[in-house]
Amino acid sequence: MTAPLDRALAELSHTGGGPDTLALLVRDQDTRRMLLLRAVLDAAEGAGPADCPPAATRRLREDWALLTEADRAADGPRSPARTRLTYPFTGPWARRCLTALTTPGSASELPLELAYFSALAAAAAARAGLPFSTGLTARDGLLCLPSLGVLRTGRTGSAAIEVRHKNGRLTLRRRGAPDVHVRLEQGVGAWSGAPAWTPAHALPGLLPGAAPVPLDDLDPYRTPPRDPARFAFGGAGGPDHAERKRWLQAWSGTAQALRTGGEQRLTETIALLRCLVPLAPPPGSDGPGSSSGTRREAFGALLSTTPATPTALAATLVHEMQHTKLAALGELVELHRAGPEARYFAPWRPDPRPYDGLLHGTYAHLALAGHFQRTALAEPARREAAWAEHARYHAQVSAALPALVASPDLTPAGRRFVDGMAAAHELLSARPAPRGHTARAQAYVKAVRTLWAQRQPPTPPIPNR
Secondary structure: OOHHHHHHHHHHHOOOOOHHHHHHHHHHHHHHHHHHHHHHHHHHHHOOOOOOOHHHHHHHHHHHHHHHHHHHHOOOOOOHHHHHHOOOOHHHHHHHHHHHHHOOOOHHHHHHHHHHHHHHHHHHHHHOOOOEEEEEEEEOOEEEEOOOEEEEOOOOOOEEEEEEEEOOEEEEEOOOOOOEEEEEOOOOOEEOOOOOEEEOEEEOOOOOOOOOEEEOOOOOOOOOOOOOOOOEOOOOOOOOHHHHHHHHHHHHOHHHHHHHOOHHHHHHHHHHOOEEEEEOOOOOOOOOOOOEEOOOOOOOEEEEEOOOOHHHHHHHHHHHHHHHHHHHHHHHOOOEOOOOOOOEOOOOOOOOEOHHHHHHHHHHHHHHHHHHHHHHHHOHHHHHHHHHHHHHHHHHHHHHHHHHHHOOOEOHHHHHHHHHHHHHHHHHHOOOOOHHHHHHHHHHHHHHHHHHHHHOOOOOOOOOO
């Protein structure tokens, strides 16, 4: 194991991660994304005409050339081309394309999948200031230009759109409809007075000088394909103005709420978060509900229902950034060889969890325990509520850690990582919550464990031999 990776393992095991460690995770994920995109190009080049029509392969080459030109026109680690290629949802897109290219009978889906890459290349070229004219394809009545916005065609199915760019101005032309003129804006979004155009939205940087964070309710790959409608706002009809205002209100106080729980939490959020995806309330919920998540294949994306307060949004960010870090670390080094069997008790879930799920959940809850402990010690006005949260998360981690530590499936690196988690948990125990909070949290976990055990199917008897 290299020295930087060794240091990263030690820092991350305590739910931390200095600037070099965070940069290592980002660099590795960006490299993997570029390799994945190259794999798509190579698979298309190597596919027969039945799997990838020659016209689709030619267009893919043209789009890649346009991206290369855009990269050269605005050179730098965060050029528009590289920013678009490493944007979270090019990951799910690339995996979909690889599946279509390597699965018999999937060739019919490929042209529409590749149309997204054409739109991505056009958006990057426009951001780089390149003049161009190209043809794009709207899908299901929508043409998404990543980081710019969406054109609604008003028709079902696919439609050809001619797109021209010059001097920061896009012209979108489609048969039987007036031209749509779009003016690019700084950062994220592009403005047009045409009703058919919906601009991309972004929240301001968490700190002065930090990059804006896209509030992405437009990208067609923003939700998992296995359940694309779950929690998602449909098509371009995402959150309304009032909903976006609630996001902004919560976001405006989030930096301070993160910092109160530890400067580390603010630093890692700025380093790792690349976009927020607003989710509709969970189906069947009576009130606004609450749900959040990350996707391993979409590094840097956080999906969340509208946060009620800056405190709630900060806790969501703390939770989900741990999943982001651990997933990225798991691609750098193997932590365990446990199988997918769901058999472990997790105090925060009613169902059994696989080992990896238990590891991820415990890691996130350990960070939240630290976040709320520091908040309780720093903010008298929120002390009692923060101690209650800390006690609950600390007790949950206490119940989950023994199974993690006892696993024979840990690799040497995984053993070091889990032992580091246990050490971090022990450090938190040195500043316990007031006795009442601790007792209630322990009683809660005990009750949850009893209920969980009652729900498990009985173990079949061992037959006599």
